[in-house]
Amino acid sequence: MIRVSTPLRLTAALLLTAPLAACSAGADPDTLDVLASSTPHAEILEWVDEQHDDISLDIKIVTGGPEANAAVANGSVDVNYFQHEPYLLDWENQTGQDVEILAPVHIEPMSLYSTAHDSIDDIPDGSTVALPRSGSNFARGLLLLADHGLITLDAEADPAALSQITLTSVVDNPKNLDLVPVEDELAARSLDDPSIAAAVINSNFAMEAGLDLDADTLITERPEGNPYANILVASAEGKADPRVATLVDAVTSTATADWIREKYGHAVIPVN
Known part of the structure; x- marks a missing residue:
């Protein structure tokens, strides 16, 4: 089960006040560093933390932006969770960098x-x-x-x-x-x-x-056929990390989907 090694930290200014490398993914070999939007992304991750104890997450809050993808691409953090695939594809086209989509998790109808x-x-x-x-x-x-x-x-x-x-x-x-x-x-x-x-x-x-x-x-927006599912993202190396696989399984589980529906109603729709 996923276990939180540190409290959820509201560090929205982190990417603006310190080099991304300072996040230093892997500083604790048992902990995954995750950049996530506060609502609902970090809340979903926090709930998953409470349900599982076989992985630890260090969650840092971001407001989005290219820095969060650059941090994954350069190995400063392990995973991010804040964007939909078209946003990511735009970033990849603009920067020439690549990261890996792990799984779609939820839709936030605009x-x-x-x-x-x-x-x-x-x-x-x-x-x-x-x-x-x-x-x-x-x-x-x-x-x-x-x-x-x-x-x-x-x-x-x-x-x-x-x-x-x-x-x-x-x-x-x-x-x-x-x-x-x-x-x-x-x-x-x-x-x-x-x-x-x-x-x-x-x-x-x-x-x-x-x-x-x-x-x-x-x-x-209509949820049916909506292409803007929010995704978990990692580097190619991170995708092969067994801790990342455990996180993906937990976040995309039926139990997590049921919790998302109960907490957010029609505002957040799980892909599962």
Whole structure:
């Protein structure tokens, strides 16, 4: 069973204040170093820790970004858990580095939230809508708006090629919405700005911000066939580590899936 050797440490600033090499994966030979988003990723890992005692995890909180993948690629940490595959593929294409996908774990359906309006029909013409800035999530937000008729994308826009979907892909915008990119982790906070009518937000950031995932949601992605499952990632060497295999089995187990459903409801959907 997986056992925690150190408490869950909220070190969101770690990657900004110290070299990644300082994480020093493998400093304790019995411990896996894991970078994870706080909600729900680190919470899922923490629960798994409590259920198993044959591996130890040192979990460090990150807000995402290329540094978390670079840390896995250069061996500074063993595993990360914060992203979906299209985001990872964009990073690999941009950097020329490679890491290994261990397993998809859960889907966080992306939604359009508003604390000022009750439906997309109520959003006034010319309103400002915030979307997450990162390339893959910005494209994902545009696809969500297009799926519900708020905008129209070029017919050649391919949901499997998110890096190619940008504002230039928008061919019709009947409400003349001002589509503004903001940092992914700040999208939820953008709703505090009265000039923002609505914001496309990942459910993990929405939960962290205390948004009501029922009352504040106007439209949401369909879970069926959703290609944006959040994944566990390791280096090629890490993938062969038996401790990593044990972690993958635990995180993707039926018991973990049942716990995710009970804790998060429709906000986090296990792949299992």
